[in-house]
Amino acid sequence: MFTRKNPQLALRREAQAWVLRLASGQATEADGAAFRQWCGQSAEHARAFKETRAAWQALQPAARRAHAEQMARARARAPGRRAFLGGALAACGAYLAFRPPLDLWPAVSELAADYRSGAGEQREVALGEDATVQMNTRTRINVSAQARGERVDLLAGEVELRAGARPVSLSAGAGSVTVRDACVNVRYTDAQVRVTCLEGVARVQGPGGELALAAPRQVLLGADGLGAPRDADLAAISGWRRGVLEFNDVPLAQVVDEINRHRAGRILLMGDRLAGSRVQARFPLDQLADAALLIRDVYGAQVTTLPGGIVLLS
Known part of the structure; x- marks a missing residue:
C-alpha cells in the first residue's frame, strides 16, 4: 500500500x-x-x-x-x-x-511485458477502433502508438493480428510484418518467426529483403533472412481460435511440444522410440489434461506422473 x-x-x-x-x-x-x-x-x-x-x-x-x-x-x-x-x-x-x-x-x-497470457490462456487486446490482437497461450507482447498506426512487439508466443484501414506493424525476432485490411497469424518460438497470411495481403520484412504475402501463404523468418513463401494449412494454424489443436502427419515430439504450450506442467518423451511417430490427431483444448493418456493408449507408452504436472512417457 x-x-x-x-x-x-x-x-x-x-x-x-x-x-x-x-x-x-x-x-x-x-x-x-x-x-x-x-x-x-x-x-x-x-x-x-x-x-x-x-x-x-x-x-x-x-x-x-x-x-x-x-x-x-x-x-x-x-x-x-x-x-x-x-x-x-x-x-x-x-x-x-x-x-x-x-x-x-x-x-x-x-x-514485465505489457500483456501476457499464461498456459492455456487466450487474451484479446484492442488496438484502436478497427484492429485487434488475439493472443494464444504463453504469449508476451508490448504495444505502443505511432504516428502511422499502432505497433506491436511480439516478444514470444503466437498472435492473430487483424487490422482495418489504419495499418498496424508487428515486430518479432529480426523481422516485422505490416497489416492493413488483412489478418495474419505470427508465431515466434524457438528463435524462429512464422508469418501466415489468413486474409488479404501483408508485407513482411526481414534481413536482406521484403515481400508481399497473400492468403493462404506463409513464410519463415530466421537469422538468415526470409524463406520462400509456401502454402499453409490454415485450419491447423488457426485451430486454437476454435478451441482445438490439429496435427496432420507431424512427429509426436512436435505434438507434445505444442501440447506443453497449452497446459500447466510438462509432458516429457523419454528416449527416441516415440518421438518420431507420425501423428494425425485433433485435441480439444479443454481436454488436454488427458493427452498423455491418449498417447499411452495409441502408442503403448508407459506413463509416469510426477508432482508439478510433470508426466514422463517412455
Whole structure:
C-alpha cells in the first residue's frame, strides 16, 4: 500500500520486494499471479518494476565479482564443499528466476511485458477502433502508438493480428510484418518467426529483403533472412481460435511440444522410440489434461506422473 508521506518511495520499495522475491528461486505460481495483479494496477507500477529490475540486473556483474572474491577467501581459509555449494545455490536461485526449468513458472522478463497470457490462456487486446490482437497461450507482447498506426512487439508466443484501414506493424525476432485490411497469424518460438497470411495481403520484412504475402501463404523468418513463401494449412494454424489443436502427419515430439504450450506442467518423451511417430490427431483444448493418456493408449507408452504436472512417457 502507498504511504501518505511519499507514495513514490513506497512504490519503489514494493517493486524492490518483488524483484527480490522473483529472483530468489523460490517464486511460485501463486507469487506470479499476485505479481501480475500488482503490476497491472497502473502504468507506474509496471514502470517501477522495470526500472528496479534493470538496476538489479546492472548490479549482477559487481555482485558476481564480489562473490568470487568472497569464495576465494573462503577457500583459502577452509577449502571445502559447503562454501562452494552455498555460492552455487545462490547463483542458481537467481538463474532459475530468469530462466525457470521446463517453463514451470513465469520468468521475470515474461512478467514485465505489457500483456501476457499464461498456459492455456487466450487474451484479446484492442488496438484502436478497427484492429485487434488475439493472443494464444504463453504469449508476451508490448504495444505502443505511432504516428502511422499502432505497433506491436511480439516478444514470444503466437498472435492473430487483424487490422482495418489504419495499418498496424508487428515486430518479432529480426523481422516485422505490416497489416492493413488483412489478418495474419505470427508465431515466434524457438528463435524462429512464422508469418501466415489468413486474409488479404501483408508485407513482411526481414534481413536482406521484403515481400508481399497473400492468403493462404506463409513464410519463415530466421537469422538468415526470409524463406520462400509456401502454402499453409490454415485450419491447423488457426485451430486454437476454435478451441482445438490439429496435427496432420507431424512427429509426436512436435505434438507434445505444442501440447506443453497449452497446459500447466510438462509432458516429457523419454528416449527416441516415440518421438518420431507420425501423428494425425485433433485435441480439444479443454481436454488436454488427458493427452498423455491418449498417447499411452495409441502408442503403448508407459506413463509416469510426477508432482508439478510433470508426466514422463517412455
